[in-house]
Amino acid sequence: MPAPAIKICGINTSAALDATLAARADYAGLVFFPPSPRHVTIRDAALLGARNAGRSRLVGLFVDADDATIGEAIAAAHLDVLQLHGHETPERAAQLKAQFGLPVWKALSVAASADVAAATRYAGAADLLLFDAKAPKGAAIPGGLGLVFDWALLNAYRGPTPWGLAGGLGPDNVADAVRQTGAELVDVSSGVESAPGVKDESRIQAFCRAARSA
Ligand SMILES: O=C(O)c1ccccc1NCC(=O)[C@H](O)[C@H](O)COP(=O)(O)O
Numbered sequence: 587m588p589a590p591a592i593k594i595c596g597i598n599t600s601a602a603l604d605a606t607l608a609a610r611a612d613y614a615g616l617v618f619f620p621p622s623p624r625h626v627t628i629r630d631a632a633l634l635g636a637r638n639a640g641r642s643r644l645v646g647l648f649v650d651a652d653d654a655t656i657g658e659a660i661a662a663a664h665l666d667v668l669q670l671h672g673h674e675t676p677e678r679a680a681q682l683k684a685q686f687g688l689p690v691w692k693a694l695s696v697a698a699s700a701d702v703a704a705a706t707r708y709a710g711a712a713d714l715l716l717f718d719a720k721a722p723k724g725a726a727i728p729g730g731l732g733l734v735f736d737w738a739l740l741n742a743y744r745g746p747t748p749w750g751l752a753g754g755l756g757p758d759n760v761a762d763a764v765r766q767t768g769a770e771l772v773d774v775s776s777g778v779e780s781a782p783g784v785k786d787e788s789r790i791q792a793f794c795r796a797a798r799s800a
Pocket residue numbers: 595596615617619622623624625647649671718727728729730731732733752753754755773774775776777
């Protein structure tokens with residue numbers, strides 16, 4: 587089984603970006619969602635984009651954002667991928683893909699088999715599906731909560747769209763997760779932090795090493 591691609595999400599400082607680059611992660615995620623402890627302003631995003639200088643692929647994460655917000659973020663940070671983490675429909679995903687000419691990843695919250703079955707609606711609209719744990723009702727943010735879902739639910743996925751795994755991953759369980767699910771991409775945020783929104787260089791290194799060992 588080839589090693590999965592690795593995305594470290596919630597990069598909000600130059601130190602966090604440098605740690606991600608040093609660990610040779612494939613993707614670095616920037617969160618454009620003000621309620622998140624990992625939110626980056628347009629100014630932060632421009633600085634991070636310039637520092638990255640094309641070394642890692644930058645994924646902009648949006649929650650039901652409008653076109654102007656997304657366009658401004660792309661221009662500031664030179665984003666490579668758009669990740670939609672809200673209630674965006676297949677039509678909205680397809681429209682953003684056409685409008686901005688970037689790959690679109692759709693995050694899908696999973697708590698039951700029906701959530702996985704519904705993923706086929708995004709065939710042709712999204713370039714990658716990111717299966718993540720469903721946030722509890724009333725949560726301030728829909729991701730980045732360190733919650734794991736039942737990975738066995740993914741056995742039911744039969745769609746053509748490539749997919750990745752997120753939700754409660756960390757250095758201690760990512761290798762098992764890859765072995766059990768065969769995920770082509772793994773995504774982590776809180777599992778490589780020392781506090782919400784504070785990335786930990788040694789945990790980023792350990793996560794990448796463990797993911798590649800699977
Ligand atoms: O991370 C956030 O703060 C966030 C805010 C709003 C929507 C999504 C968010 N994160 C999405 C991610 O891509 C996370 O990496 C994913 O949910 C996994 O998070 P974690 O369980 O903390 O590893």
